[in-house]
Amino acid sequence: MTDGLMQRIAMGDSRAVEQVIDQYGALVFTIARRFTRNPADAEDAVQEIFTDVWRSAHRFDPAAGTEKVFVTTIARRRLIDRLRRLSNRVQTESSDGLDEHGFHTTDRAAEVGVDAARAAEVLATLRPEQRRVMELGLLHGLSHGDIVAVTGMPLGTVKTFMRRGLIEVRRRLGVPDAGSES
Amino acid sequence: MDAGQRAEELLVDLEIEGLDASESRLLDELLIQTGLDRNHFARSAAAVTLASRMPLLELPSGLKSRLVEAGQRSVAQVSPMRRRHPWLESAAIGWYAAAAMLLLAVGAWWPGLEGMVGPGTPAALTELVPAALERERLLASGTDLFRWDWAPTDDPAAQGLSGDVVWSAALQAGFMRFRGLQANNPAATRYQLWVFDADRDDRYPVDGGVFDMPAGATEVVIPIRPGLPVGEAVAFAVTVETPAGAVVSSRERIVALAAGQG
Numbered sequence: 001m002t003d004g005l006m007q008r009i010a011m012g013d014s015r016a017v018e019q020v021i022d023q024y025g026a027l028v029f030t031i032a033r034r035f036t037r038n039p040a041d042a043e044d045a046v047q048e049i050f051t052d053v054w055r056s057a058h059r060f061d062p063a064a065g066t067e068k069v070f071v072t073t074i075a076r077r078r079l080i081d082r083l084r085r086l087s088n089r090v091q092t093e094s095s096d097g098l099d100e101h102g103f104h105t106t107d108r109a110a111e112v113g114v115d116a117a118r119a120a121e122v123l124a125t126l127r128p129e130q131r132r133v134m135e136l137g138l139l140h141g142l143s144h145g146d147i148v149a150v151t152g153m154p155l156g157t158v159k160t161f162m163r164r165g166l167i168e169v170r171r172r173l174g175v176p177d178a179g180s181e182s
Numbered sequence: 183m184d185a186g187q188r189a190e191e192l193l194v195d196l197e198i199e200g201l202d203a204s205e206s207r208l209l210d211e212l213l214i215q216t217g218l219d220r221n222h223f224a225r226s227a228a229a230v231t232l233a234s235r236m237p238l239l240e241l242p243s244g245l246k247s248r249l250v251e252a253g254q255r256s257v258a259q260v261s262p263m264r265r266r267h268p269w270l271e272s273a274a275i276g277w278y279a280a281a282a283m284l285l286l287a288v289g290a291w292w293p294g295l296e297g298m299v300g301p302g303t304p305a306a307l308t309e310l311v312p313a314a315l316e317r318e319r320l321l322a323s324g325t326d327l328f329r330w331d332w333a334p335t336d337d338p339a340a341q342g343l344s345g346d347v348v349w350s351a352a353l354q355a356g357f358m359r360f361r362g363l364q365a366n367n368p369a370a371t372r373y374q375l376w377v378f379d380a381d382r383d384d385r386y387p388v389d390g391g392v393f394d395m396p397a398g399a400t401e402v403v404i405p406i407r408p409g410l411p412v413g414e415a416v417a418f419a420v421t422v423e424t425p426a427g428a429v430v431s432s433r434e435r436i437v438a439l440a441a442g443q444g
Contacts (some may be wrong), residue, residue: 009257017253025241025249031231033239043245050249058416059441065225072228073221080200092189115225116232123233143199163194163296169226 006067010058020053024071031072035079035141049078069115079141120174126165129153133161185215193218197227203322210321210329214344214361214401233432240308257439314403317348317357326352330418330440339364339422340437347418347440349406356406358393358418363437365397366422374423375406376431388412393406393425 004025008016028049032042052074060070123131129151136142136150147158183191189212192205201209213219264287321327329348333339342362349356358375366372375390382388388408395402406418421428422435 012257014254014257017257020249021241021246021249021253023421025246026238029241029245030236030239034236039242043242046241046245047249047252050253051256054253064221066229068232069225069228072231073224074284076197076227076231077224080198084200113232115229115387119226119229119233123230134230135234137198139234139236143368144195159191159194162198163190166194166197166230167190169229170223172227173229175225 004069006057006060009054010060017054020071021050024053024068026069028075029070032079034139035083038119045079045082048082049075052078065115066113068113083141115173119169122165122168122172126168130161130165133158134165137162186218188212189216190222191216193220193222196220197223201239207318207321210346212302267368280352283404313357313405314401316405317359317403319359320348320350320353320355323350326350331418332358332438332440334438335436337422337435337437339366339435343438345401345438349415349418351412351415354408354411358404358406358420359401360395360404361401363395363402365395365399368394368425370425370426371422373437374427374431376419376421376423377406377408377412378417379412379414380416387419389427389429390418392423 005016005020009020025046029042029046032049033039036042036045053071056074060067064070065073071163123134126134132151133147133153136147140181142150144155144158144162147153148155151158153161189209192201192209192212195201197211209220231276266336282315326347327350329346332343332345332347334343340363345359345363347356347358363373372392372394374392376387377390378384378387388410390406390408393404418440420437420439421431421433422437423431
């Protein structure tokens with residue numbers, strides 16, 4: 001049971017810290033490893049991410065997604081910031097090391113969470129090349145330019161694939177527009 | 183390409199590779215025009231990330247120990263402000279009880295913003311343009327900044343209000359941007375900014391000074407230069423006060439709050 005961990009952190013309950021790390025530590029470390037060059041970089045990044053989680057816990061809004069989504073969003077943002085700050089975005093001109101793990105099938109919602117299952121539903125409907133673009137950008141932390149280098153697709157196509165894919169996922173998640181009644 | 187499409191493009195870039203200062207400024211402008219927000223694609227990007235079949239790696243045990251130790255230290259320092267969060271829910275009684283102490287504490291710093299927009303003289307829009315340029319420069323500096331959107335309350339002065347706060351802890355300065363904030367008559371009421379600091383008791387928010395909203399202005403940018411140091415800003419609030427401003431706000435009219443997003 002993980003509901004309420006962010007609220008407990010926001011209220012200053014330090015006993016919740018280890019539970020948060022037990023629950024999300026492996027997830028954050030796995031995402032960090034994909035975005036960084038080596039384990040040492042990943043460990044530094046994970047420490048930055050959890051520092052942000054403690055500071056941001058009071059902003060968690062259950063209406064905007066689960067705690068897992070909240071922590072993942074913080075992890076992604078911090079890793080992207082870190083890549084820009086250190087100017088060491090994973091450089092690649094080939095697909096070496098960019099294994100195609102792919103996405104979950106759509107029947108594992110209980111295991112991966114509702115948002116992830118719905119995203120998987122959308123991803124399953126995409127053409128393989130569009131799915132690959134989203135995998136490289138969102139799972140491996142490649143920039144649009146890096147995806148061009150890896151896939152040989154035109155930049156405009158890469159950006160269009162990414163934008164349309166995210167729009168479809170957003171629609172499937174039923175995310176309300178800003179300012180609309182939620 | 184219309185503003186919505188351009189905003190969407192930048193919002194995708196934000197989730198994939200981040201934005202530079204000029205792109206971030208452009209996005210700010212487009213978000214105001216379109217009503218979108220910065221987290222437009224955040225949940226979708228996270229959902230796709232979580233849909234990965236890639237097996238989870240085990241957290242190194244040494245790292246876990248360091249995370250727990252640092253986390254417990256950090257969380258234990260959460261301020262009373264955050265424990266009770268936010269001040270709309272907190273007891274106004276504390277403010278009244280603190281009035282005497284606060285009067286002693288404020289000393290000579292009052293008022294922080296007085297003179298930026300002359301007392302009793304709503305500024306012409308042209309007088310405010312330099313503030314907008316300074317805000318741009320601050321955003322372009324890129325580091326140690328956050329930008330939080332205003333959340334309007336039900337107060338009549340806030341109907342249609344939007345805008346944001348940009349704050350730099352290092353510079354101890356920032357800017358408020360307002361669209362749709364009702365113009366005030368400085369002879370009758372003035373707006374007042376309060377900055378909540380994680381390092382201070384929330385009964386004693388730092389006074390950011392008073393300011394006016396000129397009639398006819400579509401967008402106004404106002405500098406923030408608190409008279410007291412702000413350790414870690416956790417929220418900003420705007421109240422309506424008497425022409426002289428308030429040493430302790432009654433909180434009868436809270437117009438807007440900004441407390442950040444995940």
